[in-house]
Amino acid sequence: MAEERMDNLLYHPELHNETVVEKEIITYDVITEEDADEVARLYAEHLNSGDSVEEHVKEGIKSPDFIGFKAVCNGKIVGMLTGRGGVDFTYPHPELEERLSKYWEGKKVYTPDSVVVLKEYRHHNIFNELGARLVPTIYERGYEILLTELWIYPNGNVPAEATVRHWGELVHKEDIPMFYKDNEKYGIICPICGKTCTCGARIIIMDVDGDIKPEE
Numbered sequence: 001m002a003e004e005r006m007d008n009l010l011y012h013p014e015l016h017n018e019t020v021v022e023k024e025i026i027t028y029d030v031i032t033e034e035d036a037d038e039v040a041r042l043y044a045e046h047l048n049s050g051d052s053v054e055e056h057v058k059e060g061i062k063s064p065d066f067i068g069f070k071a072v073c074n075g076k077i078v079g080m081l082t083g084r085g086g087v088d089f090t091y092p093h094p095e096l097e098e099r100l101s102k103y104w105e106g107k108k109v110y111t112p113d114s115v116v117v118l119k120e121y122r123h124h125n126i127f128n129e130l131g132a133r134l135v136p137t138i139y140e141r142g143y144e145i146l147l148t149e150l151w152i153y154p155n156g157n158v159p160a161e162a163t164v165r166h167w168g169e170l171v172h173k174e175d176i177p178m179f180y181k182d183n184e185k186y187g188i189i190c191p192i193c194g195k196t197c198t199c200g201a202r203i204i205i206m207d208v209d210g211d212i213k214p215e216e
């Protein structure tokens, strides 16, 4: 079916909310409660695992201010981008939240909490496509500030930044080493480090107006 469509020269995937990766059609859609198990599984495999994490993810999807998009290939989620309203770090960081609150005073904040594209689908623009759907949606829902906690791998790589930096006007950016040092206390396991996590986080706060910003 996908191949038939691909062989048709008049077929334009972008007109069908789709992109094409290695001849496979990727369809983009919103995440609903029906996706909860798959989303929780992807979260555990690629971001953080632990009992509290599964509960947090599933509760999040039910919350009225949840916003999430998925990339689907052959009926399976191959990429997702989710988040919710308010300040929502992986686990609470009250002092940091207090210190940063001056950047969003009086404005509605949205925090992405999961960004995953399956390994075999990476580097085909899927995350950019998910972001291009999320950013106008959060703005339509009244969010003017985006607060992101980007994962800094132990090797210093920050894989999500190349996409996220186009989502708005930069208001504040800082790196916090050992951001997840209390993971174990919260029952969270890092997929790279295990129970004792040495990863850092790059905090990026942006003003959003619904548009993706081009390269400066």
Ligand SMILES: CC(C)(COP(=O)(O)OP(=O)(O)OC[C@H]1O[C@@H](n2cnc3c(N)ncnc32)[C@H](O)[C@@H]1OP(=O)(O)O)[C@@H](O)C(=O)NCCC(=O)NCCS
Binding pocket: 046, 115, 116, 117, 118, 121, 122, 123, 124, 125, 126, 127, 128, 129, 149, 150, 151, 157, 158, 159, 160, 161, 162, 163
């Ligand atoms: C981060 C991730 C979602 C990117 O997905 P992707 O679909 O491969 O990304 P895209 O193909 O849309 O590329 C988006 C941009 O990121 C860049 N990029 C992708 N992977 C990257 C990596 N590992 N390191 C640095 N930059 C990367 C691309 O070059 C591209 O930049 P450009 O638009 O300037 O060309 C994916 O690598 C992933 O799931 N990683 C594991 C989970 C993770 O680290 N999540 C981030 C948590 S904050």
